[in-house]
Amino acid sequence: MVYDDSAKPSVTVDMVVFTIIEGKLNVLLMKRGVEPSKGKWALPGGFVNIDEKLDDAAKRELFQETGVKDIYLEQLYTFGDPHRDSRGRVITVAHFALINLEKQKQELKATNHSVDAKWHQIDNLPELAFDHKKIFEYGLKRLRWKFEYSTVPYSLLGDKFTMSQIQKVYEIVLNKKFDKRNFAKKILTLGILKKEEIKKDVSHRPPRLYSLKIPIGEIIETI
Amino acid sequence: MVYDDSAKPSVTVDMVVFTIIEGKLNVLLMKRGVEPSKGKWALPGGFVNIDEKLDDAAKRELFQETGVKDIYLEQLYTFGDPHRDSRGRVITVAHFALINLEKQKQELKATNHSVDAKWHQIDNLPELAFDHKKIFEYGLKRLRWKFEYSTVPYSLLGDKFTMSQIQKVYEIVLNKKFDKRNFAKKILTLGILKKEEIKKDVSHRPPRLYSLKIPIGEIIETI
DNA sequence: GCAAAAGTGTTCAATGTACACCCATGC
DNA sequence: GCATGGGTGTACATTGAACACTTTTGC
DSSP, rough: OOOEEEEGGGEEEEEEEEEEEEEEEEEEEOOOOOSSSSSEOOOOOOOOOTTTTHHHHHHHHHHHHHHOOOOOEEEEEEOOOTTTSSOOOOEEEEEEOOOOOOHHHHHHHHOOOGGEEEEETTSSSOBBBBHHHHHHHHHHHHHHHHHHHHGGGGGOOOOEHHHHHHHHHHHEEETTTTHHHHHHHHHHHTOOOEEEEESSSOOSOOOOEEESSSSSTTOOOOO | SSSGGGGGOEEEEEEEEEEEETEEEEEEEEOOSSSSSSSSOSEEEEOOOOOOHHHHHHHHHHHHHHHHOOEEEEEEEEETTTSSSTOOOOEEEEEEEOOHHHHHHHHHHHGGGGEEEEEETSSSSSOOOOTTTHHHHHHHHHHHHHHHHSSSGGGGOOOOSEEEHHHHHHHHHSSSSHHHHHHHHHHHHHTOOOEEOOOOOOOSSSEEEEEEEOOOOSSHHHO
Protein backbone atom coordinates (compact mmCIF):
# COMPACT_ATOMS: atom_id res chain seq x y z
CA MET A 1 0.00 0.00 0.00
CA VAL A 2 1.12 3.42 -0.85
CA TYR A 3 0.43 5.54 2.19
CA ASP A 4 -1.19 5.40 5.60
CA ASP A 5 -4.47 3.57 5.19
CA SER A 6 -6.19 5.60 7.87
CA ALA A 7 -5.90 8.61 5.60
CA LYS A 8 -7.65 6.89 2.73
CA PRO A 9 -11.06 7.95 1.59
CA SER A 10 -13.73 5.33 1.04
CA VAL A 11 -14.96 4.85 -2.49
CA THR A 12 -18.54 4.10 -3.41
CA VAL A 13 -20.62 3.94 -6.54
CA ASP A 14 -24.09 5.45 -6.75
CA MET A 15 -26.56 5.13 -9.55
CA VAL A 16 -29.22 7.28 -11.08
CA VAL A 17 -31.43 4.65 -12.70
CA PHE A 18 -34.21 5.85 -14.97
CA THR A 19 -37.15 4.04 -16.46
CA ILE A 20 -40.54 4.88 -17.87
CA ILE A 21 -43.65 3.72 -16.05
CA GLU A 22 -47.13 4.51 -17.32
CA GLY A 23 -45.89 7.35 -19.45
CA LYS A 24 -43.84 9.00 -16.71
CA LEU A 25 -40.14 9.23 -16.16
CA ASN A 26 -39.14 7.48 -12.92
CA VAL A 27 -35.95 7.15 -10.91
CA LEU A 28 -35.08 4.28 -8.58
CA LEU A 29 -34.61 5.11 -4.90
CA MET A 30 -33.84 2.98 -1.85
CA LYS A 31 -35.16 3.60 1.63
CA ARG A 32 -32.13 3.66 3.90
CA GLY A 33 -32.30 1.01 6.63
CA VAL A 34 -29.25 2.16 8.55
CA GLU A 35 -27.79 5.38 9.86
CA PRO A 36 -26.87 7.94 8.72
CA SER A 37 -30.07 9.24 7.18
CA LYS A 38 -31.97 6.12 8.22
CA GLY A 39 -35.47 6.21 6.76
CA LYS A 40 -34.56 8.71 4.08
CA TRP A 41 -34.56 7.89 0.40
CA ALA A 42 -31.26 7.56 -1.41
CA LEU A 43 -29.86 6.52 -4.75
CA PRO A 44 -28.89 2.85 -4.96
CA GLY A 45 -25.18 2.26 -4.49
CA GLY A 46 -22.50 0.95 -2.19
CA PHE A 47 -18.83 0.37 -1.59
CA VAL A 48 -16.48 -0.68 -4.35
CA ASN A 49 -14.71 -3.97 -3.71
CA ILE A 50 -10.94 -3.88 -3.81
CA ASP A 51 -10.62 -5.95 -6.97
CA GLU A 52 -13.68 -4.78 -8.82
CA LYS A 53 -14.09 -2.41 -11.75
CA LEU A 54 -16.21 0.65 -11.05
CA ASP A 55 -18.97 -0.25 -13.45
CA ASP A 56 -18.97 -3.84 -12.20
CA ALA A 57 -19.47 -2.50 -8.70
CA ALA A 58 -22.39 -0.42 -9.93
CA LYS A 59 -23.98 -3.40 -11.66
CA ARG A 60 -23.43 -5.65 -8.65
CA GLU A 61 -24.98 -3.17 -6.22
CA LEU A 62 -27.93 -2.62 -8.44
CA PHE A 63 -28.51 -6.35 -8.84
CA GLN A 64 -28.13 -7.02 -5.12
CA GLU A 65 -30.52 -4.28 -4.18
CA THR A 66 -33.16 -4.68 -6.85
CA GLY A 67 -32.58 -7.81 -8.91
CA VAL A 68 -32.27 -5.69 -12.01
CA LYS A 69 -29.65 -6.53 -14.62
CA ASP A 70 -28.93 -6.06 -18.31
CA ILE A 71 -29.05 -2.31 -18.19
CA TYR A 72 -27.46 0.51 -20.07
CA LEU A 73 -24.85 2.01 -17.78
CA GLU A 74 -22.30 4.78 -18.06
CA GLN A 75 -20.19 6.77 -15.67
CA LEU A 76 -21.60 10.16 -14.78
CA TYR A 77 -19.33 12.17 -12.50
CA THR A 78 -17.33 11.70 -9.32
CA PHE A 79 -18.52 13.57 -6.25
CA GLY A 80 -15.82 14.01 -3.66
CA ASP A 81 -16.59 16.88 -1.35
CA PRO A 82 -14.93 16.07 2.00
CA HIS A 83 -18.15 16.64 3.90
CA ARG A 84 -20.71 15.10 1.60
CA ASP A 85 -21.13 12.06 3.89
CA SER A 86 -21.23 12.30 7.66
CA ARG A 87 -19.49 8.93 8.04
CA GLY A 88 -16.17 10.39 6.92
CA ARG A 89 -14.51 10.92 3.60
CA VAL A 90 -16.53 9.07 1.00
CA ILE A 91 -15.88 9.67 -2.67
CA THR A 92 -18.64 8.39 -4.90
CA VAL A 93 -18.39 7.61 -8.57
CA ALA A 94 -21.90 8.29 -9.81
CA HIS A 95 -23.31 6.30 -12.70
CA PHE A 96 -26.27 6.78 -14.95
CA ALA A 97 -28.46 3.88 -16.05
CA LEU A 98 -31.52 3.26 -18.17
CA ILE A 99 -33.70 0.21 -18.09
CA ASN A 100 -36.70 -1.06 -19.93
CA LEU A 101 -38.94 -2.36 -17.19
CA GLU A 102 -40.88 -4.62 -19.51
CA LYS A 103 -37.78 -6.67 -20.14
CA GLN A 104 -37.12 -6.92 -16.40
CA LYS A 105 -40.54 -7.78 -15.10
CA GLN A 106 -40.03 -11.45 -14.37
CA GLU A 107 -36.77 -10.59 -12.71
CA LEU A 108 -38.28 -8.09 -10.33
CA LYS A 109 -41.12 -10.40 -9.38
CA ALA A 110 -38.90 -13.42 -8.92
CA THR A 111 -36.66 -11.83 -6.34
CA ASN A 112 -37.28 -10.38 -2.94
CA HIS A 113 -34.66 -7.73 -3.33
CA SER A 114 -36.98 -4.95 -4.17
CA VAL A 115 -38.61 -4.66 -0.77
CA ASP A 116 -37.13 -1.28 0.05
CA ALA A 117 -36.50 -0.15 -3.51
CA LYS A 118 -39.14 1.97 -5.16
CA TRP A 119 -39.63 3.86 -8.38
CA HIS A 120 -40.45 7.54 -7.98
CA GLN A 121 -41.79 9.92 -10.58
CA ILE A 122 -39.19 12.56 -11.13
CA ASP A 123 -41.57 15.45 -10.68
CA ASN A 124 -42.54 14.19 -7.25
CA LEU A 125 -39.40 13.16 -5.40
CA PRO A 126 -39.01 12.90 -1.64
CA GLU A 127 -36.12 14.55 0.14
CA LEU A 128 -32.92 12.68 -0.64
CA ALA A 129 -30.04 11.68 1.64
CA PHE A 130 -26.50 13.09 1.38
CA ASP A 131 -25.90 15.06 -1.81
CA HIS A 132 -28.08 12.72 -3.82
CA LYS A 133 -30.35 15.49 -5.05
CA LYS A 134 -27.40 17.06 -6.81
CA ILE A 135 -26.36 13.70 -8.24
CA PHE A 136 -29.89 13.02 -9.45
CA GLU A 137 -30.04 16.40 -11.17
CA TYR A 138 -26.75 15.79 -12.85
CA GLY A 139 -28.09 12.43 -14.06
CA LEU A 140 -31.26 13.99 -15.40
CA LYS A 141 -29.24 16.55 -17.31
CA ARG A 142 -27.11 13.81 -18.78
CA LEU A 143 -30.20 11.82 -19.74
CA ARG A 144 -31.64 14.72 -21.67
CA TRP A 145 -28.35 15.46 -23.29
CA LYS A 146 -28.08 11.85 -24.40
CA PHE A 147 -31.49 12.06 -26.00
CA GLU A 148 -30.26 14.83 -28.24
CA TYR A 149 -27.03 13.21 -29.28
CA SER A 150 -27.00 9.43 -28.99
CA THR A 151 -28.84 6.17 -29.39
CA VAL A 152 -29.30 5.54 -25.68
CA PRO A 153 -33.01 6.36 -25.87
CA TYR A 154 -33.47 2.93 -27.43
CA SER A 155 -32.41 1.26 -24.20
CA LEU A 156 -35.82 2.30 -22.88
CA LEU A 157 -37.53 0.38 -25.67
CA GLY A 158 -37.83 -3.29 -26.57
CA ASP A 159 -36.02 -4.98 -29.43
CA LYS A 160 -38.66 -3.93 -31.93
CA PHE A 161 -40.69 -0.79 -31.67
CA THR A 162 -42.98 1.47 -33.65
CA MET A 163 -42.18 5.03 -34.59
CA SER A 164 -44.79 6.34 -32.20
CA GLN A 165 -43.28 4.36 -29.33
CA ILE A 166 -39.95 6.04 -29.99
CA GLN A 167 -41.66 9.40 -30.12
CA LYS A 168 -43.43 8.80 -26.82
CA VAL A 169 -40.16 7.98 -25.08
CA TYR A 170 -38.60 11.18 -26.36
CA GLU A 171 -41.61 13.21 -25.35
CA ILE A 172 -41.63 11.80 -21.83
CA VAL A 173 -37.94 12.30 -21.23
CA LEU A 174 -37.57 15.71 -22.83
CA ASN A 175 -40.95 16.78 -21.57
CA LYS A 176 -42.14 18.29 -24.82
CA LYS A 177 -44.22 17.36 -27.85
CA PHE A 178 -42.99 16.73 -31.37
CA ASP A 179 -44.68 16.83 -34.74
CA LYS A 180 -44.87 13.24 -35.84
CA ARG A 181 -43.98 13.89 -39.48
CA ASN A 182 -40.86 15.84 -38.59
CA PHE A 183 -39.99 13.40 -35.85
CA ALA A 184 -40.15 10.37 -38.13
CA LYS A 185 -38.16 12.20 -40.78
CA LYS A 186 -35.41 13.11 -38.35
CA ILE A 187 -35.15 9.65 -36.83
CA LEU A 188 -35.17 7.88 -40.18
CA THR A 189 -32.54 10.10 -41.79
CA LEU A 190 -30.13 9.14 -39.00
CA GLY A 191 -30.00 5.79 -40.76
CA ILE A 192 -29.79 3.75 -37.57
CA LEU A 193 -33.09 1.90 -37.89
CA LYS A 194 -33.83 -1.27 -39.77
CA LYS A 195 -37.34 -1.93 -41.02
CA GLU A 196 -38.97 -4.98 -39.51
CA GLU A 197 -42.33 -6.56 -40.17
CA ILE A 198 -45.70 -4.88 -39.76
CA LYS A 199 -47.28 -5.38 -36.39
CA LYS A 200 -50.59 -7.28 -36.43
CA ASP A 201 -53.61 -7.46 -34.17
CA VAL A 202 -54.09 -3.84 -33.37
CA SER A 203 -57.46 -2.19 -33.66
CA HIS A 204 -56.25 0.52 -36.02
CA ARG A 205 -53.97 0.79 -38.97
CA PRO A 206 -51.14 -1.66 -38.27
CA PRO A 207 -47.80 0.05 -37.63
CA ARG A 208 -44.38 -0.79 -38.99
CA LEU A 209 -41.88 -2.17 -36.48
CA TYR A 210 -38.27 -1.07 -36.46
CA SER A 211 -35.11 -2.32 -34.79
CA LEU A 212 -31.68 -0.79 -34.20
CA LYS A 213 -29.00 -1.46 -36.81
CA ILE A 214 -26.17 -0.77 -34.38
CA PRO A 215 -25.57 -1.34 -30.66
CA ILE A 216 -26.96 1.12 -28.18
CA GLY A 217 -24.64 3.98 -27.31
CA GLU A 218 -22.50 3.70 -30.42
CA ILE A 219 -23.44 6.80 -32.39
CA ILE A 220 -21.81 9.48 -30.31
CA GLU A 221 -19.16 8.70 -27.79
CA THR A 222 -19.72 9.83 -24.26
CA ILE A 223 -17.73 12.88 -23.37
CA MET B 1 -14.42 4.42 9.35
CA VAL B 2 -16.80 2.33 7.46
CA TYR B 3 -14.96 -0.83 6.63
CA ASP B 4 -11.54 -2.40 6.87
CA ASP B 5 -9.04 0.17 5.68
CA SER B 6 -6.79 -2.44 4.16
CA ALA B 7 -9.51 -3.11 1.61
CA LYS B 8 -9.70 0.53 0.59
CA PRO B 9 -8.50 1.66 -2.77
CA SER B 10 -6.18 4.66 -2.97
CA VAL B 11 -7.53 7.73 -4.71
CA THR B 12 -5.45 10.00 -6.91
CA VAL B 13 -6.05 12.87 -9.28
CA ASP B 14 -4.33 13.10 -12.64
CA MET B 15 -4.40 15.98 -15.03
CA VAL B 16 -4.31 16.40 -18.76
CA VAL B 17 -3.02 19.96 -19.06
CA PHE B 18 -3.02 21.55 -22.48
CA THR B 19 -1.43 24.70 -23.76
CA ILE B 20 -0.34 26.17 -27.05
CA ILE B 21 3.35 26.77 -27.70
CA GLU B 22 4.60 28.19 -30.96
CA GLY B 23 1.46 27.29 -32.79
CA LYS B 24 1.33 23.70 -31.56
CA LEU B 25 -0.89 21.97 -29.05
CA ASN B 26 1.15 20.68 -26.11
CA VAL B 27 0.44 18.54 -23.07
CA LEU B 28 2.30 18.65 -19.77
CA LEU B 29 4.15 15.50 -18.70
CA MET B 30 6.31 14.67 -15.70
CA LYS B 31 9.29 12.36 -15.77
CA ARG B 32 8.73 9.83 -13.00
CA GLY B 33 11.50 9.85 -10.39
CA VAL B 34 10.33 6.80 -8.47
CA GLU B 35 9.15 3.29 -9.18
CA PRO B 36 6.96 2.04 -10.67
CA SER B 37 7.68 3.21 -14.21
CA LYS B 38 10.70 5.24 -13.02
CA GLY B 39 12.05 7.29 -15.90
CA LYS B 40 8.84 7.08 -17.91
CA TRP B 41 6.69 10.09 -18.65
CA ALA B 42 3.36 10.44 -16.89
CA LEU B 43 0.53 12.90 -16.46
CA PRO B 44 0.95 15.20 -13.45
CA GLY B 45 -1.06 14.09 -10.45
CA GLY B 46 -0.93 12.58 -6.99
CA PHE B 47 -2.86 11.38 -3.98
CA VAL B 48 -5.92 13.16 -2.68
CA ASN B 49 -5.64 14.39 0.88
CA ILE B 50 -8.30 13.17 3.28
CA ASP B 51 -9.91 16.57 3.76
CA GLU B 52 -9.43 18.01 0.29
CA LYS B 53 -11.86 18.48 -2.58
CA LEU B 54 -10.96 16.64 -5.76
CA ASP B 55 -10.38 19.74 -7.83
CA ASP B 56 -8.39 21.33 -5.01
CA ALA B 57 -6.17 18.26 -4.99
CA ALA B 58 -5.68 18.62 -8.73
CA LYS B 59 -4.78 22.29 -8.41
CA ARG B 60 -2.44 21.63 -5.50
CA GLU B 61 -0.58 18.86 -7.30
CA LEU B 62 -0.22 20.92 -10.41
CA PHE B 63 1.10 23.87 -8.46
CA GLN B 64 3.51 21.72 -6.44
CA GLU B 65 4.87 20.04 -9.50
CA THR B 66 5.02 22.93 -11.91
CA GLY B 67 4.29 26.23 -10.19
CA VAL B 68 1.36 26.73 -12.49
CA LYS B 69 -1.84 28.22 -11.14
CA ASP B 70 -4.92 30.12 -12.29
CA ILE B 71 -5.98 27.52 -14.80
CA TYR B 72 -9.23 26.38 -16.28
CA LEU B 73 -9.98 22.98 -14.73
CA GLU B 74 -12.79 20.48 -15.01
CA GLN B 75 -13.29 16.86 -14.09
CA LEU B 76 -12.85 14.44 -16.94
CA TYR B 77 -13.53 10.84 -15.98
CA THR B 78 -12.64 8.40 -13.23
CA PHE B 79 -10.42 5.49 -14.18
CA GLY B 80 -10.69 2.60 -11.77
CA ASP B 81 -9.58 -0.61 -13.38
CA PRO B 82 -8.24 -2.81 -10.57
CA HIS B 83 -4.98 -3.42 -12.42
CA ARG B 84 -4.26 -0.02 -13.89
CA ASP B 85 -1.48 0.64 -11.35
CA SER B 86 1.01 -2.00 -10.24
CA ARG B 87 1.17 -0.55 -6.71
CA GLY B 88 -2.29 -1.85 -5.89
CA ARG B 89 -5.78 -0.55 -6.29
CA VAL B 90 -5.52 3.07 -7.31
CA ILE B 91 -8.58 4.88 -8.58
CA THR B 92 -7.77 8.12 -10.35
CA VAL B 93 -10.10 11.02 -10.96
CA ALA B 94 -8.76 12.50 -14.17
CA HIS B 95 -9.05 16.22 -14.80
CA PHE B 96 -8.70 18.35 -17.84
CA ALA B 97 -6.99 21.73 -17.76
CA LEU B 98 -6.12 24.56 -20.12
CA ILE B 99 -3.59 27.27 -19.50
CA ASN B 100 -2.38 30.31 -21.30
CA LEU B 101 1.36 30.09 -20.95
CA GLU B 102 1.90 33.80 -21.54
CA LYS B 103 0.05 34.58 -18.35
CA GLN B 104 2.16 32.06 -16.42
CA LYS B 105 5.61 32.89 -17.64
CA GLN B 106 6.94 34.73 -14.61
CA GLU B 107 5.52 32.00 -12.44
CA LEU B 108 7.32 29.21 -14.24
CA LYS B 109 10.61 31.04 -14.23
CA ALA B 110 10.39 32.07 -10.60
CA THR B 111 10.07 28.53 -9.29
CA ASN B 112 12.27 25.53 -9.49
CA HIS B 113 9.39 23.17 -9.69
CA SER B 114 9.53 22.59 -13.37
CA VAL B 115 12.75 20.63 -13.41
CA ASP B 116 11.18 17.35 -14.37
CA ALA B 117 8.04 18.74 -15.97
CA LYS B 118 8.06 19.25 -19.71
CA TRP B 119 5.64 20.27 -22.42
CA HIS B 120 5.27 17.80 -25.25
CA GLN B 121 3.70 18.35 -28.65
CA ILE B 122 0.70 16.09 -28.86
CA ASP B 123 1.69 14.62 -32.20
CA ASN B 124 5.02 13.49 -30.80
CA LEU B 125 4.43 11.95 -27.40
CA PRO B 126 6.73 9.52 -25.64
CA GLU B 127 5.41 6.28 -24.20
CA LEU B 128 3.34 7.02 -21.11
CA ALA B 129 3.21 5.24 -17.75
CA PHE B 130 0.19 3.32 -16.44
CA ASP B 131 -2.97 3.91 -18.48
CA HIS B 132 -2.06 7.54 -19.08
CA LYS B 133 -2.21 7.22 -22.84
CA LYS B 134 -5.89 6.37 -22.55
CA ILE B 135 -6.46 9.24 -20.14
CA PHE B 136 -4.64 11.64 -22.44
CA GLU B 137 -6.76 10.56 -25.40
CA TYR B 138 -9.90 11.04 -23.39
CA GLY B 139 -8.70 14.53 -22.48
CA LEU B 140 -7.95 15.40 -26.10
CA LYS B 141 -11.41 14.27 -27.12
CA ARG B 142 -12.94 16.42 -24.41
CA LEU B 143 -10.83 19.38 -25.46
CA ARG B 144 -12.07 19.17 -29.04
CA TRP B 145 -15.62 18.68 -27.91
CA LYS B 146 -15.37 21.78 -25.75
CA PHE B 147 -14.18 23.78 -28.71
CA GLU B 148 -17.38 22.99 -30.53
CA TYR B 149 -19.73 23.75 -27.70
CA SER B 150 -18.34 26.09 -25.06
CA THR B 151 -16.30 29.15 -24.25
CA VAL B 152 -13.34 27.27 -22.82
CA PRO B 153 -11.21 28.05 -25.89
CA TYR B 154 -10.85 31.55 -24.47
CA SER B 155 -8.88 30.20 -21.53
CA LEU B 156 -6.03 29.74 -24.01
CA LEU B 157 -6.12 33.44 -24.85
CA GLY B 158 -5.33 36.60 -22.96
CA ASP B 159 -7.91 39.06 -21.65
CA LYS B 160 -8.13 40.84 -25.00
CA PHE B 161 -7.59 39.19 -28.33
CA THR B 162 -8.10 39.71 -32.03
CA MET B 163 -10.39 37.66 -34.20
CA SER B 164 -7.47 36.04 -35.92
CA GLN B 165 -5.95 35.00 -32.60
CA ILE B 166 -9.17 33.21 -31.74
CA GLN B 167 -9.19 31.58 -35.13
CA LYS B 168 -5.59 30.37 -34.74
CA VAL B 169 -6.40 28.74 -31.41
CA TYR B 170 -9.33 26.90 -32.96
CA GLU B 171 -7.25 25.82 -35.92
CA ILE B 172 -4.45 24.47 -33.75
CA VAL B 173 -6.72 22.54 -31.43
CA LEU B 174 -9.12 21.17 -34.00
CA ASN B 175 -6.33 20.71 -36.51
CA LYS B 176 -8.18 22.21 -39.43
CA LYS B 177 -8.48 25.51 -41.27
CA PHE B 178 -11.47 27.82 -41.30
CA ASP B 179 -12.60 30.51 -43.70
CA LYS B 180 -12.07 33.76 -41.84
CA ARG B 181 -15.31 35.37 -42.99
CA ASN B 182 -17.42 32.44 -41.88
CA PHE B 183 -15.40 32.06 -38.70
CA ALA B 184 -15.85 35.67 -37.64
CA LYS B 185 -19.54 35.53 -38.47
CA LYS B 186 -20.07 32.42 -36.37
CA ILE B 187 -18.12 33.70 -33.38
CA LEU B 188 -19.78 37.11 -33.43
CA THR B 189 -23.34 35.80 -33.73
CA LEU B 190 -22.81 33.85 -30.50
CA GLY B 191 -22.96 37.25 -28.83
CA ILE B 192 -20.34 36.47 -26.21
CA LEU B 193 -17.73 39.01 -27.28
CA LYS B 194 -17.46 42.65 -26.34
CA LYS B 195 -15.70 45.07 -28.68
CA GLU B 196 -12.61 46.65 -27.21
CA GLU B 197 -10.28 49.24 -28.64
CA ILE B 198 -8.28 48.94 -31.86
CA LYS B 199 -4.82 47.57 -31.39
CA LYS B 200 -2.02 49.97 -32.36
CA ASP B 201 1.58 49.58 -33.50
CA VAL B 202 1.25 46.73 -35.89
CA SER B 203 2.80 46.91 -39.33
CA HIS B 204 -0.44 46.17 -41.13
CA ARG B 205 -4.02 47.18 -40.83
CA PRO B 206 -4.68 47.47 -37.08
CA PRO B 207 -7.06 44.83 -35.75
CA ARG B 208 -9.95 45.21 -33.37
CA LEU B 209 -9.55 43.69 -29.92
CA TYR B 210 -12.32 41.76 -28.24
CA SER B 211 -12.94 40.48 -24.73
CA LEU B 212 -15.37 37.95 -23.26
CA LYS B 213 -18.69 39.27 -21.98
CA ILE B 214 -19.21 36.29 -19.70
CA PRO B 215 -16.97 34.04 -17.59
CA ILE B 216 -15.18 31.18 -19.27
CA GLY B 217 -17.09 27.92 -19.31
CA GLU B 218 -20.50 29.47 -18.92
CA ILE B 219 -22.14 28.96 -22.30
CA ILE B 220 -22.75 25.26 -22.22
CA GLU B 221 -22.64 23.29 -19.04
CA THR B 222 -20.30 20.35 -18.92
CA ILE B 223 -22.05 17.07 -19.23
C1' DG C 1 4.63 51.39 -53.21
C1' DC C 2 4.77 47.09 -51.17
C1' DA C 3 4.28 43.63 -47.65
C1' DA C 4 1.30 42.02 -44.13
C1' DA C 5 -2.75 40.96 -41.96
C1' DA C 6 -7.68 42.90 -41.29
C1' DG C 7 -12.16 43.43 -42.63
C1' DT C 8 -16.30 42.52 -45.07
C1' DG C 9 -21.29 40.15 -48.22
C1' DT C 10 -23.61 37.21 -51.40
C1' DT C 11 -25.01 32.92 -53.32
C1' DC C 12 -26.24 28.24 -52.70
C1' DA C 13 -27.16 23.95 -50.26
C1' DA C 14 -28.74 21.57 -46.38
C1' DT C 15 -31.33 21.38 -42.45
C1' DG C 16 -35.17 22.33 -39.42
C1' DT C 17 -40.05 23.73 -38.80
C1' DA C 18 -44.83 24.41 -39.58
C1' DC C 19 -48.74 22.35 -41.05
C1' DA C 20 -53.48 18.54 -42.62
C1' DC C 21 -55.35 14.82 -44.72
C1' DC C 22 -56.15 9.97 -45.89
C1' DC C 23 -55.37 4.91 -44.44
C1' DA C 24 -55.95 0.24 -42.36
C1' DT C 25 -57.68 -2.23 -38.89
C1' DG C 26 -61.06 -4.12 -34.98
C1' DC C 27 -65.28 -3.77 -33.30
C1' DG D 1 -69.44 3.02 -40.12
C1' DC D 2 -66.80 4.71 -36.63
C1' DA D 3 -63.08 5.03 -33.46
C1' DT D 4 -58.21 4.57 -33.13
C1' DG D 5 -53.73 5.43 -34.09
C1' DG D 6 -50.55 5.15 -38.53
C1' DG D 7 -48.54 7.07 -42.35
C1' DT D 8 -47.08 10.65 -45.51
C1' DG D 9 -45.23 15.74 -48.46
C1' DT D 10 -44.66 20.63 -49.36
C1' DA D 11 -43.51 25.40 -48.49
C1' DC D 12 -40.73 28.40 -45.82
C1' DA D 13 -37.13 29.95 -42.71
C1' DT D 14 -32.78 29.27 -40.76
C1' DT D 15 -28.23 27.78 -40.76
C1' DG D 16 -23.79 26.44 -42.68
C1' DA D 17 -20.37 26.62 -46.58
C1' DA D 18 -18.02 28.41 -50.49
C1' DC D 19 -15.80 32.15 -52.27
C1' DA D 20 -12.29 37.42 -53.42
C1' DC D 21 -11.41 41.91 -53.04
C1' DT D 22 -10.41 46.28 -50.57
C1' DT D 23 -8.35 48.57 -46.36
C1' DT D 24 -4.92 50.22 -43.14
C1' DT D 25 -0.72 50.41 -41.33
C1' DG D 26 4.83 50.28 -40.99
C1' DC D 27 8.67 50.40 -43.48
